[in-house]
Amino acid sequence: MECIMECGIKNLAKKLNNILIEHIKNTVPFLKPKIDSLKSIEEERLLELGEPMDNMNRSEYLAVLVNYITKFSQQYQDIIDGKVFYKDRVDELKGGARIHYIFNDWYIKSLNDFSPLEMLTDEEIRIAIRNSSGPRGALFVPESAFETLIKKLINCLKEPSLRCADQVYEELLKIVDNCRIADMERFTNLKSAINEQVKILLKDCLQPTKEMIKNLMLIELSYINTSHPDFLNEHFMKNVYDKDNDYIDELDTVVHPKHNHKMLQRPKREYQETCGSNMNYSTIHHNNTYKEEMKMWKHKEDAKSFRNKEGTKITNINNNRENVFVLPVIPEKIIPEYSSSSKEIIEIDLIKSLINNYFNIVRKHIADAVPKAIMHFMVNTSRKTMQKVLISNLHNGELFNLFNECSSIKVKRNNCKKNLESLNQAIKMLAEIRNQEV
Structure with missing residues (x-):
């Protein structure tokens, strides 16, 4: 009888319905979080898509435009200042940190690795000295030779500095592309217009930045300050003196012992007197006079034989005629002999020391001034003027076209x-x- 009461379609339907409800009750704790998660995703997506703006007047469009521009400008500044959190790729530099890398780990490091003396050969230095000496030759190293060579090396800093400005400009363009306002993505025309105006702004900032860098180079080239306190200081003078004394010691076996003592005493006494007074460029030349005489003494016999050999070239034209001198033809391109005299060796070493010391002063100044110029004329200027430029250039346009959504949105x-x-x-x-x- 009990079995009959439980039979039938009606009882079966009731039984199955109860089983289903019981199963649903057991799965509700698991279904509820999943549904809430899906709902949250859809709400965020709808927030990004925003509300339609088909029935807005011009003042409302203008208010929305100013709001988007303000958010965009603020995000641009935050990325540069490092105030933006990146969810992806936390293992690499982003935003302003990349600009810092360009300045310190790329540009300044490259300047410090640059060796000025690798750009000049001893032969180039020797020819520059001879060209600057004029027809009379020079008793001391001509200062114009030093200026000619150091200006050539200062010019080598121009292209890397301009390239640094270009590199920062490219990084700022990447920052602009990474600026994303959630509910502005649907307005493709507005986004394109903002990006275009910002790129024009950065391009306008790049030009004065490069002009400033070129002016920095011209400033260094316009006046070679040999009176700079870090140029001919006591430490540098002592290094030059010690280096030349080492060279004199190598000639000690050649010079007669009786003369050797007198010759070595005089430069030493003069160095002590020089260090006690103001040192300048001509002081180095004066201290080297006696060292040059000793080095020239070594080649005295060779010089005599050279003069005897080259002094008179006699050709017998006829037995009935007198002997006459015949001079060789002067070539169009005059290249001096490759072998340097001991005087020229001293001059070359002195010029090298002066170039290296002065170039370090210029390099230090350029490495400090170029990043500052880039930050002032390009980075900071774009940050300060971006909002004003965008509003002034976009508010007079067709606002309806800027806020026109595509059908897919x-x-x-x-x-x-x-x-x-x-x-x-x-x-x-x-x-x-x-x-x-x-």
Whole structure:
């Protein structure tokens, strides 16, 4: 009898319905978090898509435009200042940190690795000295030779400095591309217009930046300050003196012992007197006079034989005629002999020391001034003027076209709204099932 009461389609339907409700109740704790997660995703997506702006007047469009421009400008500054958190690729430098890398680990490091003396050969230095001496020759190293060579090396700093400005400009363009305002992405025309105006602004900032860098180079080239306190200081003078004394010691076996003592005493006494007074460029030349005499003494016999050999070239034209001198033809391009005299060796070493010391002063100044110029004329200027430039250039345009959405955005917004309605209905049904008695 009990079995008959439980049979039938009606009882079967009731039994199956109770089993289903019990199963749903058991799975509700797992379904509710999933539905809430899907709802949160759809709400964020709908927020990004924003509300339609088809029925707005010009003042409302203008207010929205100013709001987007303000957000964009602020995000540009935050990325440069390092105030933006990046969810992806936390193992690499971003934003302003890349600009710092360009200045310190790329530009300044390259300047410090540059060796000025690698750009000049001893032969080039020797020819520069001879060209600067004029027809009379020079008793001391001519200062014009030093200026000619150091200016050539200072010019080598121009292109790397301009390239540094270009590199920072490219990084700022990357920052602009990474600026994303969530609900502005749907307005492709507005985004393109803002990016275009910002790139024009950065281009306008790049030009004065490069002009300033060129002016920095011209400033260094316009006046070679040999009176700079770090140029001919006591430490540098002592190094030059010690280096030349080492060279004199190598000639000690050649010079007669009786003369050797007198010759070595005089430069030493003069160095002590020089260090006690003001040292300048001509002082180095004066101290080297006696050292040059000793080096020239070594080649005295060779010089005599050279003069005897080259002094008179006699050709017998006829037995009935007198002997006459015949001079060789002067070539169009005059290249001095490759072998340097001991005087020229001293002059070359002195010029090298002067070049290296003065170039370090210029390099230190350029390495400090160029990044400052880039920051002032390009980075900081773009930050300060971006909002003003964007508003002034965009508010007079066709605002309706700027806020025109593409058809795909409208379709996505409608789908999000439908999905949210379905998810809300599902949450409501789960709540009813949870409260229903079996």
